[in-house]
Amino acid sequence: MASPERAREIVVGLKEAGIQLVASVPDINLLQVLNLLYEDRGIIHVPVGREEEGVGVCTGAYLGGKRPALLMQNAGFMASCNGLTTTALQFGIPVVLLVYYAGDMGDNAFHMLGLLTEPVLDGLGIKYSVMRDPSMVRKQIAEAVTAAEASKRPVALLLTRAVL
Amino acid sequence: MKRYECLQAIAPMIKDELFVTTAGGATNEWFAVRPSDGNLQVKTLGLCSSIGLGVAIALPRRKVFVFDGDGALWMNFGSLATIGLHQPKNLVHICWDNRQYESSGGEPTVSTAGRIDYAEAARAAGIQSLRHVNTVAELRDAVRYALDHDGPHFIWASIEPGRTQVPPLPYDELENKYRFIRYIEETEGVSILQIPISHSYQLGSEKRGR
Numbered sequence: 329m330a331s332p333e334r335a336r337e338i339v340v341g342l343k344e345a346g347i348q349l350v351a352s353v354p355d356i357n358l359l360q361v362l363n364l365l366y367e368d369r370g371i372i373h374v375p376v377g378r379e380e381e382g383v384g385v386c387t388g389a390y391l392g393g394k395r396p397a398l399l400m401q402n403a404g405f406m407a408s409c410n411g412l413t414t415t416a417l418q419f420g421i422p423v424v425l426l427v428y429y430a431g432d433m434g435d436n437a438f439h440m441l442g443l444l445t446e447p448v449l450d451g452l453g454i455k456y457s458v459m460r461d462p463s464m465v466r467k468q469i470a471e472a473v474t475a476a477e478a479s480k481r482p483v484a485l486l487l488t489r490a491v492l
Numbered sequence: 493m494k495r496y497e498c499l500q501a502i503a504p505m506i507k508d509e510l511f512v513t514t515a516g517g518a519t520n521e522w523f524a525v526r527p528s529d530g531n532l533q534v535k536t537l538g539l540c541s542s543i544g545l546g547v548a549i550a551l552p553r554r555k556v557f558v559f560d561g562d563g564a565l566w567m568n569f570g571s572l573a574t575i576g577l578h579q580p581k582n583l584v585h586i587c588w589d590n591r592q593y594e595s596s597g598g599e600p601t602v603s604t605a606g607r608i609d610y611a612e613a614a615r616a617a618g619i620q621s622l623r624h625v626n627t628v629a630e631l632r633d634a635v636r637y638a639l640d641h642d643g644p645h646f647i648w649a650s651i652e653p654g655r656t657q658v659p660p661l662p663y664d665e666l667e668n669k670y671r672f673i674r675y676i677e678e679t680e681g682v683s684i685l686q687i688p689i690s691h692s693y694q695l696g697s698e699k700r701g702r
Contacts, residue, residue, distance in 0.1 A: 349546075349549070351546075359699070361501050373569055374545075374546075374547060374549060374578065375574075375577070377570040377571075377573055377574055378568075378570055380536075380539065380541040380542075380568075381539075381568065381570065381571055381574055382542075382572075383539070383542070383576075384536070384539040384541070384542025384545070384546060384568075385543070385545055385546035386541075386548070387539075387543050387546060388512070388542070388543040388544060388545060388546020388547035388548070388550065389544075389546040389547070389549060389550045390531065390546075390550075391543075391546070391547055391550070391552040391669065391672055391673055391676065391684075392546065392547045392548075392549075392550025392554075392676060392684075393550055393677075393680070393682050393684040394549075394550040394552070394677065396546075398532070407628070410536060411536050413674060414535045414536040415534070415535060415536045415539055415543070417666050418535055418665055419535075419666065419668075419669045420666060421669075426637065453583040459645050477686075
């Protein structure tokens with residue numbers, strides 16, 4: 329079960345790393361994080377209908393001076409590949425992709441998503457870390473923001489159930 | 493009316509507003525009619541309205557124009573609902589409807605059959621300020637209203653197909669990005685592009701400090 333305490337670690341980590349805007353599409357495993365984002369006045373939360381819209385919103389937000397992240401499931405990451413390629417990568421936009429890792433080892437749903445998520449990230453040339461240790465969450469978020477800013481590219485964090 | 497004459501009519505009304513323009517003729521013609529670092533070209537078909545929404549949310553006191561097309565808007569139709577949800581007061585969304593995929597060779601879009609009403613679609617999505625314009629005078633009036641009032645605004649502009657011969661874009665998307673950000677930094681008095689101090693430099697200065 330997702331835990332409010334672990335969700336809080338993620339939101340605190342985003343704030344510490346200077347994330348100012350999060351665009352999102354829900355997943356049941358992201359519920360606790362989303363609940364916090366809906367309440368939090370310190371981060372601009374922009375729910376979108378489709379993940380690729382989120383790539384656009386994050387791009388616009390970055391250009392307008394807000395440090396963005398996009399919270400979604402890996403199905404949505406797959407669905408936003410063109411936006412990531414022809415906008416985020418082609419224009420060089422630093423955006424942190426917070427991706428729930430459906431189909432991860434031990435998960436009986438969406439096994440194909442689990443199989444293909446990392447190869448697709450590799451194929452797109454998007455650097456990523458898998459988050460498995462709750463005690464490392466804040467550090468990994470900070471590192472992802474640094475990597476995105478330094479490379480001016482999207483960087484992904486794969487959120488497993490262990491950290492949610 | 494032709495898109496080019498519409499753009500020529502709008503340009504004198506514009507000061508430092510930001511423009512996010514869809515892939516295709518609208519971008520080339522706008523860059524020619526109103527050269528400015530406040531223009532951002534979009535490469536992903538359909539994504540201009542989402543990028544414009546992001547800029548509008550990040551800079552709520554700055555007017556942000558989106559130039560969309562009938563084919564591009566069809567590709568990201570849900571964007572109307574997202575704009576209707578978030579109600580950015582500073583967003584002016586113009587759909588140049590030439591009833592074809594002009595950049596792809598003129599194939600029909602959803603608009604070609606003449607049944608879709610983009611203004612009603614925007615209204616149903618929760619966008620209250622709507623216009624459907626068929627003449628340059630109506631367009632000028634709609635843009636004047638959008639400049640002077642809170643939005644979000646949606647202007648459905650029915651235009652004739654056809655491009656006007658203009659020079660190619662003066663720079664690629666990377667240079668466009670940097671110029672657009674620098675333009676926002678200058679006009680808003682903010683710092684966006686922060687170059688972090690490298691670790692090696694930090695270590696070096698610590699050593700020297702000791």
